[in-house]
Amino acid sequence: xxxxxxxxxxxxxxxxxxxxxxxxxxxxxxxxxxxxxxxxxxxxxxxxxxxxxxxxxxxxxxxxxxxxxxxxxxxxxxxxxxxxxxxxxxxxxxxxxxxxxxxxxxxxxxxxxxxxxxxxxxxxxxxxxxxxxxxxxxxxxxxxxxxxxxxxxxxxxxxxxxxxxxxxxxxxxxxxxxxxxxxxxxxxxxxxxxxxxxxxxxxxxxxxxxxxxxxxxxxxxxxxxxxxxxxxxxxxxxxx
Amino acid sequence: xxxxxxxxxxxxxxxxxxxxxxxxxxxxxxxxxxxxxxxxxxxxxxxxxxxxxxxxxxxxxxxxxxxxxxxxxxxxxxxxxxxxxxxxxxxxxxxxxxxxxxxxxxxxxxxxxxxxxxxxxxxxxxxxxxxxxxxxxxxxxxxxxxxxxxxxxxxxxxxxxxxxxxxxxxxxxxxxxxxxxxxxxxxxxxxxxxxxxxxxxxxxxxxxxxxxxxxxxxxxxxxxxxxxxxxxxxxxxxxx
Amino acid sequence: xxxxxxxxxxxxxxxxxxxxxxxxxxxxxxxxxxxxxxxxxxxxxxxxxxxxxxxxxxxxxxxxxxxxxxxxxxxxxxxxxxxxxxxxxxxxxxxxxxxxxxxxxxxxxxxxxxxxxxxxxxxxxxxxxxxxxxxxxxxxxxxxxxxxxxxxxxxxxxxxxxxxxxxxxxxxxxxxxxxxxxxxxxxxxxxxxxxxxxxxxxxxxxxxxxxxxxxxxxxxxxxxxxxxxxxxxxxxxxxx
Numbered sequence: 001x002x003x004x005x006x007x008x009x010x011x012x013x014x015x016x017x018x019x020x021x022x023x024x025x026x027x028x029x030x031x032x033x034x035x036x037x038x039x040x041x042x043x044x045x046x047x048x049x050x051x052x053x054x055x056x057x058x059x060x061x062x063x064x065x066x067x068x069x070x071x072x073x074x075x076x077x078x079x080x081x082x083x084x085x086x087x088x089x090x091x092x093x094x095x096x097x098x099x100x101x102x103x104x105x106x107x108x109x110x111x112x113x114x115x116x117x118x119x120x121x122x123x124x125x126x127x128x129x130x131x132x133x134x135x136x137x138x139x140x141x142x143x144x145x146x147x148x149x150x151x152x153x154x155x156x157x158x159x160x161x162x163x164x165x166x167x168x169x170x171x172x173x174x175x176x177x178x179x180x181x182x183x184x185x186x187x188x189x190x191x192x193x194x195x196x197x198x199x200x201x202x203x204x205x206x207x208x209x210x211x212x213x214x215x216x217x218x219x220x221x222x223x224x225x226x227x228x229x230x231x232x233x234x235x236x237x238x239x240x
Numbered sequence: 241x242x243x244x245x246x247x248x249x250x251x252x253x254x255x256x257x258x259x260x261x262x263x264x265x266x267x268x269x270x271x272x273x274x275x276x277x278x279x280x281x282x283x284x285x286x287x288x289x290x291x292x293x294x295x296x297x298x299x300x301x302x303x304x305x306x307x308x309x310x311x312x313x314x315x316x317x318x319x320x321x322x323x324x325x326x327x328x329x330x331x332x333x334x335x336x337x338x339x340x341x342x343x344x345x346x347x348x349x350x351x352x353x354x355x356x357x358x359x360x361x362x363x364x365x366x367x368x369x370x371x372x373x374x375x376x377x378x379x380x381x382x383x384x385x386x387x388x389x390x391x392x393x394x395x396x397x398x399x400x401x402x403x404x405x406x407x408x409x410x411x412x413x414x415x416x417x418x419x420x421x422x423x424x425x426x427x428x429x430x431x432x433x434x435x436x437x438x439x440x441x442x443x444x445x446x447x448x449x450x451x452x453x454x455x456x457x458x459x460x461x462x463x464x465x466x467x468x469x470x471x472x473x474x475x476x477x478x479x480x
Numbered sequence: 481x482x483x484x485x486x487x488x489x490x491x492x493x494x495x496x497x498x499x500x501x502x503x504x505x506x507x508x509x510x511x512x513x514x515x516x517x518x519x520x521x522x523x524x525x526x527x528x529x530x531x532x533x534x535x536x537x538x539x540x541x542x543x544x545x546x547x548x549x550x551x552x553x554x555x556x557x558x559x560x561x562x563x564x565x566x567x568x569x570x571x572x573x574x575x576x577x578x579x580x581x582x583x584x585x586x587x588x589x590x591x592x593x594x595x596x597x598x599x600x601x602x603x604x605x606x607x608x609x610x611x612x613x614x615x616x617x618x619x620x621x622x623x624x625x626x627x628x629x630x631x632x633x634x635x636x637x638x639x640x641x642x643x644x645x646x647x648x649x650x651x652x653x654x655x656x657x658x659x660x661x662x663x664x665x666x667x668x669x670x671x672x673x674x675x676x677x678x679x680x681x682x683x684x685x686x687x688x689x690x691x692x693x694x695x696x697x698x699x700x701x702x703x704x705x706x707x708x709x710x711x712x713x714x715x716x717x718x719x720x
Contacts, residue, residue: 141422141452149480182621192453196442202676212621213672215697217455240629381662381692389720432693436682457695 002069002092003030004238007056009074009099010166011134011159012223013039017073020223023231034059036079038163046130047163049107049171053082060090069238071095074193074220075162077204078108078171085176093182095237097230098191098200098220101207104173108166113198124164131161142192144221155224183211184237188230193220212237242309242332243270244478247296249314249339250406251374251399252463253279257313260463263471274299276319278403285370287403289347289411293322300330309478311335314433314460315402317444318348318411325416333422335477337470338431338440338460341447344413348406353438364404371401382432384461395464423451424477428470433460452477482549482572483510484718487536489554489579490646491614491639492703493519497553500703503711514539516559518643525610527643529587529651533562540570549718551575554673554700555642557684558588558651565656573662575717577710578671578680578700581687584653588646593678604644611641622672624701635704663691664717668710673700692717 004024006017014033021031037055038047056079060068070091072080077099084091100111109117124132134143139159140152147155177183185205194200205211214237216222222230244264246257254273261271277295278287296319300308310331312320317339324331340351349357364372374383380392387395417423425445434440445451454477456462462470484504486497494513501511517535518527536559540548550571552560557579564571580591589597604612614623620632627635657663665685674680685691694717696702702710 137450141450145452145454146476190453190455195446196453197446206675206677210617210621212625213670213676214625215670236626377690381690385692385694386716430693430695435686436693437686 001028001030002238003032003065003067004069004071004234005032005034005056005060005065006234007036007070007072007076007079008033008039009076010162011039012073013160016158017223019227020231020234023228024235027235029235032059032063032065036076038166039160043163044130045161045163046165048165049078049082049169052079052166053086056080056083057086060087066090067092069093069095071097071234071238072099073097073223074099075108075166078102078166081173081176082171084179084181085173088175088179088181091179091181093184093238093240095184095186095234096205096208097186097234097237098188098193099204101177101204102171102173103207104176105170107168107170109168111204113195120164120167127161129161130163130165132164132167133161134159142220144219144224145192146190146219146225147221151224155221177207177209182240183208185211185213186233186237187213187215188218188220188222189215190218191220241268241270242478243272243305243307244309244311244474245272245274245296245300245305246474247276247310247312247316247319248273248279249316250402251279252313253400256398257463259467260471260474263468264475267475269475272299272303272305276316278406279400283403285401285403286405287370288405289318289322289409292319292406293326296320296323297326300327306330307332309333309335311337311474311478312339313337313463314339315348315406318342318406321413321416322411324419324421325413328415328419328421331419331421333424333478333480335424335426335474336445336448337426337474337477338428338433339444341444342411342413343447344416345410347408347410349408351444353435360404360407367401369401370403370405372404372407373401374399382460384459384464385432386430386459386465387461391464395461417447417449422480423448425451425453426473426477427453427455428458428460428462429455430458431460481508481510482718483512483545483547484549484551484714485512485514485536485540485545486714487516487550487552487556487559488513488519489556490642491519492553493640496638497703499707500711500714503708504715507715509715512539512543512545516556518646519640523643525641525643526645527610528645529558529562529649532559532646533566536560536563537566540567546570547572549573549575551577551714551718552579553577553703554579555588555646558582558646561653561656562651564659564661565653568655568659568661571659571661573664573718573720575664575666575714576685576688577666577714577717578668578673579684581657581684582651582653583687584656585650587648587650589648591684593675600644600647607641609641610643610645612644612647613641614639622700624699624704625672626670626699626705627701631704635701657687657689662720663688665691665693666713666717667693667695668698668700668702669695670698671700
C-alpha cells in the first residue's frame with residue numbers, strides 16, 4: 001500500500017479533495033489532503049509560491065512522510081514540482097492532474113493564455129488585498145462544464161480567494177525534470193479551464209520528459225463532479 | 241422545463257431529429273424539430289442561407305416560442321447563429337452540435353477544407369438544379385463511421401439534395417458572438433465529417449468566446465447511430 | 481462472414497494477437513495471426529522490411545486467402561501497406577491500428593520523433609546482431625500505460641528483439657494509397673507510443689485519403705490490456 005498526498009488547485013482547499021481521497025483510502029492506501037499556505041482560513045493573501053511549496057515540505061517533515069505519490073491539481077502542479085525538486089528522495093511518483101508543469105524560472109501565468117493574465121490582473125487590482133477570484137460565468141462554463149447548475153453554484157460557494165502572487169512568482173528549480181521519480185499526467189478530457197487550442201495535454205505534459213498518460217472523461221472540477229472515478233484514475237496514474 | 245428547438249444539418253430534415261428529441265421530451269421538455277427552407281419536400285433548390293434563417297424566425301414567431309434552447313447541427317450552426325443574431329431576446333442558450341460557427345461575412349464553405357469545396361462545386365455543377373449531394377463512400381466512411389453497413393445505407397436513403405447556395409451565401413451578423421445568451425459546443429469525438437487535422441473543435445468552437453464544452457463518443461451522424469445519448473448530451477449542453 | 485489477417489507490431493509475434501482474435505472468431509469470422517519474418521523463433525535479426533512483406537504475401541498464397549480484412553498494428557502498418565500494394569485484389573479492407581502509413585520511399589524511422597531514432601540507433605549499435613529492443617521504462621510508461629505493474633512486466637517478457645533493418649529500409653510502392661480497397665484507422669486514445677504532440681492520428685491516418693476512423697480507450701498495447709474490446713473495434717473498423 002502507498003501513501004498519497006493530494007495537493008489542491010487554486011481557490012480550493014484540502015478539504016475539497018476529501019471526496020476524491022475516499023476511493024483511494026477504500027483501496028487500502030493512506031491519503032493526506034493538506035491545505036496550502038495562502039488558502040487556509042485566515043492566511044494572508046499576499047502569500048507567494050515559495051511559501052506554498054514550503055507549507056508542503058513542512059507537512060511532509062512534520063508527518064514523517066516518504067516514498068509518497070504526490071499529486072497536484074492545476075496550480076498544485078507548480079507546488080508539487082517545487083516539493084519534488086527540493087525533496088526528491090521523498091517522492092516515489094509525481095501525478096499531475098490537469099496541472100501546470102514549470103521549468104526553472106517559469107511562473108503559472110507564463111503558461112496561460114494572455115486574456116486570462118489580463119483578467120487576473122484586473123480582478124486582483126480591484127480586490128486590492130493580493131487575492132484573485134474567478135468570475136462565476138467562467139467557472140460554470142469553462143471549469144465545471146459537466147455539473148448541473150446547482151452543483152456548479154454549490155461548489156463555487158466553497159472556493160476561497162486565491163493569493164495571486166503564487167501565479168506570478170517564478171519558480172526556482174535545481175534539477176527538475178531530471179529527477180529519478182516516476183511521472184504521470186492525468187488528463188480530464190473535457191477540461192477547458194485551459195482552452196483546447198492551448199491545452200494542458202500534450203503542451204504541458206510533454207515538459208515532463210518520459211511520463212505515463214492516464215485520461216478520463218470530465219471537467220477541470222472532477223473532484224466535485226466525479227470524485228470516485230477521479231480517485232480510481234489517480235491510483236492508475238500513481239501505481240508502479 | 242425548457243423549450244428546445246433542434247435545427248438539422250445539410251441533407252437532413254426535422255423528421256430525422258425526432259429520435260434525438262425523444263429522450264429530451266421524456267425528460268419533460270418541449271421539443272420542436274422544424275425543417276429548414278430548402279429541405280422541405282418540394283422546396284426549390286436555389287434556396288439561400290438567408291431564406292433558411294428566416295424560415296426559423298418565422299417558425300418561432302408562428303409558434304410564439306421564446307426563452308428557447310436553440311440547437312444546430314453542422315450546417316444548422318449557420319442558421320442558429322443567424323436566428324440568434326436577429327432575435328437575441330428569444331434565445332436562452334445556443335447549442336452547436338459539431339456545427340459551423342460563422343463570424344460576420346463568412347459562409348459555410350469558408351470553414352471546410354478546399355477539397356470539399358472543389359467536390360461540392362463539381363457535384364452541384366453536374367446536378368444543375370442548385371442542389372448538392374454527398375457521395376455514398378464519403379457518407380459511409382467519414383460521416384457515419386460508427387454505423388454498420390445496413391444503417392449507413394438506410395440513413396443515406398433518407399437524405400434529400402441540399403440547396404448549395406446555403407453553403408456559399410455569406411452571413412450578415414449585427415452583434416454575434418457578442419450576444420448575452422449562453423453558448424455550448426457539443427463535440428462527437430469520432431466526427432470526421434471535417435478531418436481531425438482541420439477539426440470542428442476547438443477550431444470552430446473557439447469562435448464562440450466563452451462557451452461550455454460537452455463531448456460524447458460518436459460520429460457526425462449520431463442522430464442515427466446513438467440518438468438517445470445524443471439527446472442526453474444536448475440536455476447537458478442546454479441546461480443552465 | 482469475413483477473413484481477418486492480423487499483423488502484429490515490432491517486438492511482438494502472431495501468438496500475442498490471439499487474445500484479440502478470440503472475440504473476432506466468436507463472432508463467426510476466420511482469423512489468421514501469422515508471425516512476420518524476423519520475429520519468428522530463430523529468424524536472423526538482419527531481416528528487412530521487404531522480407532517481412534514477402535512473408536505475408538507468401539502466407540496469403542499458401543493459405544489461398546483472398547477478400548481479406550488485413551489489419552496491421554504499429555510497425556505492422558508498414559507491412560500491410562506493402563502487401564496491399566502488391567496484392568490489391570486480395571484485400572477487401574485495410575485496418576491500421578495505431579500503425580504507420582508509409583508513402584512510396586518512406587521508412588518507419590521517417591515517421592517517429594528524432595529522439596526515438598537516436599535511441600534505436602544507440603541500442604542497435606550496442607546489441608550488434610541487427611536487432612533493437614525497447615527499454616523497460618519506455619515500455620511501461622509510454623507503451624503499456626494502462627496496465628498494472630505485473631501485467632506490464634509479464635507482457636514485456638514475451639517480446640522478442642526486433643530486426644532494426646525493418647525500421648530503416650524504405651518501402652517501394654506502386655500505387656498506394658490509390659488502391660480500391662476500403663481503409664480504416666483504429667486509434668487507441670491513450671496511445672503515447674508516439675507522443676500526442678506528434679501523434680498517430682490524424683498525422684498518419686490522413687495519409688490514407690478517405691478512411692474510416694474508429695477509436696477506443698486504451699494504450700498502444702491494448703492487445704494485452706483489453707483484447708476483447710480491441711477485437712470488437714477491429715470488427716467495427718473492418719466491416720463493410
